[in-house]
Amino acid sequence: MKEIKIALLGFGTVGMGVYELLKKNSELIKERVGIRPVVKKILVRDPKKKRDIKIDQKYFTTNIEEILEDPEISIVCELIGGIEPAKTYILKALQKGKEVVTANKAILAQYGNEIWEEARKRKRFIGFEASVGGGIPIIKTIKESLIGNSISSIIGIINGTTNYILTRMLENNFQFKDALKMAQAKGYAEADPTLDIKGIDSAHKISILASLAFGFYIPVSEVYTEGIEDIDLMDLKFAKDFGYIVKLLAFAKKRKRKIEIRVHPTLIPETHVLTSVRLNYNALYITGDFVGDILLYGLGAGKEPTASAVVSDIIDAIEYSYFEKKPFIKYPLTKNNDFFNIRSIEEVEFKYYFRFSAIDKPGVLSKISGILGKHNISIASVVQIGRQKKKGSVPVVMLTHETKEKNVNKALEEIDKLDVVTASTKKFRILE
Numbered sequence: 001m002k003e004i005k006i007a008l009l010g011f012g013t014v015g016m017g018v019y020e021l022l023k024k025n026s027e028l029i030k031e032r033v034g035i036r037p038v039v040k041k042i043l044v045r046d047p048k049k050k051r052d053i054k055i056d057q058k059y060f061t062t063n064i065e066e067i068l069e070d071p072e073i074s075i076v077c078e079l080i081g082g083i084e085p086a087k088t089y090i091l092k093a094l095q096k097g098k099e100v101v102t103a104n105k106a107i108l109a110q111y112g113n114e115i116w117e118e119a120r121k122r123k124r125f126i127g128f129e130a131s132v133g134g135g136i137p138i139i140k141t142i143k144e145s146l147i148g149n150s151i152s153s154i155i156g157i158i159n160g161t162t163n164y165i166l167t168r169m170l171e172n173n174f175q176f177k178d179a180l181k182m183a184q185a186k187g188y189a190e191a192d193p194t195l196d197i198k199g200i201d202s203a204h205k206i207s208i209l210a211s212l213a214f215g216f217y218i219p220v221s222e223v224y225t226e227g228i229e230d231i232d233l234m235d236l237k238f239a240k241d242f243g244y245i246v247k248l249l250a251f252a253k254k255r256k257r258k259i260e261i262r263v264h265p266t267l268i269p270e271t272h273v274l275t276s277v278r279l280n281y282n283a284l285y286i287t288g289d290f291v292g293d294i295l296l297y298g299l300g301a302g303k304e305p306t307a308s309a310v311v312s313d314i315i316d317a318i319e320y321s322y323f324e325k326k327p328f329i330k331y332p333l334t335k336n337n338d339f340f341n342i343r344s345i346e347e348v349e350f351k352y353y354f355r356f357s358a359i360d361k362p363g364v365l366s367k368i369s370g371i372l373g374k375h376n377i378s379i380a381s382v383v384q385i386g387r388q389k390k391k392g393s394v395p396v397v398m399l400t401h402e403t404k405e406k407n408v409n410k411a412l413e414e415i416d417k418l419d420v421v422t423a424s425t426k427k428f429r430i431l432e
């Protein structure tokens with residue numbers, strides 16, 4: 001019986017999931033592939049640490065060289081996370097002629113060029129299905145199923161933590177902080193949730209997807225990013241009254257020679273299929289010139305779904321090295337991108353939702369609408385919510401027609417300086 005030996009770097013949530021999947025479905029994989037992938041070594045920080053699963057100590061090592069120098073190990077799965085030492089280990093494994101699988105979006109979004117270039121130079125496979133969308137086969141869909149399409153747009157809910165928080169806020173009447181606490185208690189948010197709530201995790205993932213879909217490396221530094229940490233429950237409710245649900249969306253769009261790449265909270269019409277993506281689920285809405293619109297939906301994180309994606313890459317690595325099946329698209333090309341420019345968000349046109357905090361007295365609305373008009377922003381509808389019995393501010397919610405972001409920024413800067421406006425205006429972009 002043919003076996004292929006693999007090493008896991010890291011034995012945390014994902015590492016354990018991969019080990020369990022390979023054990024449980026070993027026969028199934030052998031029948032389908034004709035080769036059994038077998039874990040030979042596992043790199044950890046602390047071999048003595050109490051683990052959730054029973055495993056023989058003989059697997060563990062703290063010495064990466066034991067893996068890199070072992071000629072029997074042909075596939076290395078990097079499941080450590082963070083940048084270093086994971087990045088060095090990936091590069092060294094490629095240099096040692098091993099195929100590599102990684103779930104590490106942070107490395108690919110920041111150093112993808114270096115990693116993909118090394119894999120190309122060494123003629124090695126590098127799989128990264130688990131880096132975006134957990135168990136959802138988005139990377140394979142772009143690389144293989146949609147290979148004949150020019151992809152014009154990817155819109156994704158690609159962070160389960162923020163989707164869970166926004167769902168709980170609206171459906172359970174929670175303010176952001178309470179919904180975050182609930183997500184942490186359920187294990188959907190880390191003790192330090194910064195990367196998720198500030199939109200950085202989504203930015204990492206959309207950088208990888210855009211690079212793959214558009215054919216050249218677009219680092220995370222190019223992604224315009226806003227998070228959800230300043231969202232008030234009030235806005236989710238007002239938006240709902242207007243027929244919209246607020247989601248943290250990641251966008252990668254190609255129009256002519258311009259690429260738009262951004263992550264921000266967005267109002268989605270209730271009739272749009274993405275509004276049914278609740279709790280910690282993820283979804284990707286992709287448009288290709290021939291396929292039209294497709295939707296991929298599933299769990300974007302967690303031990304089992306992520307292990308499913310890692311193992312699909314392990315099988316691809318076996319096909320690559322053992323059966324010499326060379327895919328047409330292995331990773332984003334590192335060709336120069338003179339042909340494309342990133343469109344600044346200032347140049348993009350959106351419809352907007354504004355919530356002004358304004359003093360409740362005659363003439364205030366005309367002052368605000370006067371400034372909006374001066375900047376070519378036309379109002380589609382306006383609602384003043386409630387009246388103050390005593391002196392104070394009231395929320396005034398407005399929806400606009402399409403207008404450039406730079407006009408909006410200029411107008412809001414002026415409006416927020418008015419003496420009748422008591423707090424910074426809340427602004428959300430609306431998905432068409």
Ligand SMILES: NC(=O)c1ccc[n+]([C@@H]2O[C@H](COP(=O)([O-])OP(=O)(O)OC[C@H]3O[C@@H](n4cnc5c(N)ncnc54)[C@H](OP(=O)(O)O)[C@@H]3O)[C@@H](O)[C@H]2O)c1
Pocket residue numbers: 009010011012013014015043044045046047049078079080081082084085103104105106130131134300301302303306
């Ligand atoms: N968790 C998910 O649902 C999920 C989903 C998609 C992608 N990912 C990605 O998958 C990767 C792993 O995530 P995870 O949640 O499994 O992480 P985790 O639970 O924190 O596990 C990390 C593992 O790496 C080991 N490790 C950390 N630093 C090390 C070092 N310097 N040398 C050797 N071993 C080291 C740890 O060893 P000890 O056990 O000895 O501490 C631990 O076993 C990350 O890139 C993450 O972004 C995770």
